[in-house]
Amino acid sequence: MATMIETNELRFAYPAEEGETPVLALDGVDVQIEKGSFVVVLGHNGSGKSTLAKTFNAVLLPSGGKVYVQGMDTSNEGLLLAIRQRVGMVFQNPDNQIVANVVEEDVAFAPENLGVPTEEIRKKVDDALAAVRMSEFVTHAPHLLSGGQKQRIAIAGVIAMEPDCIVLDEATAMLDPVGRQEVLSTIYRLNREKHITVVLITHHMNEAEQADRVLVMKSGKVAMDGAPREVFSQVEALRDMGLTVPDTVDLLDRLRHQGVDVPLDALSVEECADAIAAALQ
């Protein structure tokens, strides 16, 4: 399968304040993100998730090693526009991402800046709003929308650039459960139907259940890398890193501690119920 993003021995150090040592936020990261995949990045506060995300569209350039976006070296200044067009970012605070007073103008902002002809922009904006199921809000004021709707507008703004990959850095963190679910189902749909590669940084374990792959960061390195059930069944190792596990795995783990012989790799409620029923037979 084709590679969307690849990092080789990636290091990143934030510049030091006077008299202090630089903070090594990424300390030798080697990952390959396949085109069309849905990858969730987990990790304790300060483990390097946001820093890693920002290297994916050249917001941050490596202090050492390399990042390639579809083979393009992010350190090559001449490729910056092409890289930013291919990898779009959505951030935590929906209010900080609103740039216009009307939804359609907000979504049109990036393609306008890229010099896309006006007649093409109309179609891109309509398609992007349809993709996030916000077409009916085209003439609304973005600041009056709910948090989840604002994030879907932010995602539409990225989609309007027709990227191959969207990186969401804790984009659901400030949303209520309904808003989180709206945004999650939107990005899962964009991944499954439009084959857009998704990199989702989150603190919510259950957002990772349907992902193709989970990366767990620890102290600037990748500590775990695998399918969700592979990663989440390592309950003790995750807890040692200060992370929780999805509720279903937590329940099975508790039963195990009470002597019930259940596997730890059930992610859905149905799988969990089946595992318990089988163990109690």
Ligand SMILES: Nc1ncnc2c1ncn2[C@@H]1O[C@H](COP(=O)(O)OP(=O)(O)OP(=O)(O)O)[C@@H](O)[C@H]1O
């Ligand atoms: N602008 C900055 N200047 C200096 N150090 C920074 C800066 N941003 C992050 N760091 C440091 O780099 C390390 C990695 O931070 P990063 O934000 O990438 O972690 P994170 O896993 O995304 O954390 P969180 O879950 O809290 O968002 C931390 O030690 C952090 O304090």
